[in-house]
Amino acid sequence: MTSTVEAPPVSVVSSSYRALSVGLVALVMLVAFEAMAVATAMPVVARELGGMHLYNLAFSATLAASVIATVLGGRWSDVRGPLAPIAVGIAGFVAGLLVAGFAANMEIFVAGRFLQGLGAGLVQVALYVLVARAYPAAMHPRVFSLFSAAWVVPSMVGPAIAGFVVQNFDWRWIFLGVSLIVVPAGLLLWRGTSGRDLDGGNAEPAPGLGRKLVWATLTAVAAALIQYGSALKLGGIPLLAAGLVLLAVALPKLLPAGALRAARGLPSAPVLRGLAYGGLMAAEVLIPLMLISERGLTPTGAGIVLTVGALGWSTGSWIKGRGTISHLTAMRGGAFMIAAGIALISLVLIDSVPLAVAYVAMAISGLGIGALHPTVSVLVLEMSKQGEEGQNTAAVGVGESVFTVVAVAIAGALFTATGETYLMGLAFAFVLAILAAFVAPRFAHMAKAGTLEGTAS
Known part of the structure; x- marks a missing residue:
């Protein structure tokens, strides 16, 4: 078990945990800000560097790198403790920011984005182990x-700040500016870990890690092909098909036995989070376009609707953090709330339905994912044996990322194939959320320590 016997302090920002908590939040916020801001800056970046043909690759490269780094960082954190992968991840992330910020052409920029993905992947999985x-x-x-x-503020202000910087200064400062702040945040986190025992416990280097990294690389390539091919519409069908075939071969090698059939206990965790988060993201890709084209909202107005969802996410996490609802209620109820929000916002396609329904719908979905998402993280740590937290968290992260890419690609393909x-x-996204609600009790079934390498059925 990963718990300790000491009584918890009143607050995560009490004197003994303040520096650590602030450092954690600062790093998460900076990674989140970069992820949210780059989408706003990318059109300008691609035009200025003459690389519109590599536009989608700039996103796919980051995704592919993060999948590989998540697998590596998970086991590295288990064996050596989380501080080394966090330090290397911060260095890689900063290097990627600098390469992107000083890029003279799109090829170098894409290389910088790949480094950012490696760094962010290492940091995020190691933070969970920490x-x-x-x-x-x-x-x-x-x-x-x-x-x-920590994700809410970047979701709210990241695109606006990026737009302001691009319009009034230079897009390069979006990358160079963040690089100036990441290192101090890392130093604060390091200060907060002083005097704590963060070693790898009894974990031993996994003999199959090299093979897993090969499968992680193939999974990353498959996910990138799916993401890139789906953006090309009809011309991308061969890439999309190749990506799906490769994914069907590679992904099962990274997930626990029984994961894809949602076996009871820890093996179902990657599927649960992947279905829930993937369903919500598949809907959120379509919602702004729907509100703008069908109901006449401005891009700013449509963005505010998504911001309401982000605020709902934070609120849902806060409610769950207070311990007022059970784990199963948070996960199953959260999935049903995501589905309810998607169904409700579909009604906005009817002209007579007030636009206020869209705000209510996103608030409901946000509350749902806010309750579900951190609960899965908490239970994965609780169910993991000491020294296996990293590999278990990595499996959940890989599952979530890949399921989300596939969900967004299929939702977009359905949208295009049916004449927009x-x-x-939205119906496809709704089905994914409903499936998550049925998987939730299977994940909550196991109450004792275990491992994602198990075959609970």
């Missing part, structure tokens, strides 16, 4: 609620 080692188990829900809150019918894409 939470397991540094905080008592009773504090984990509140720490993960802080993680969720929003209802088809």
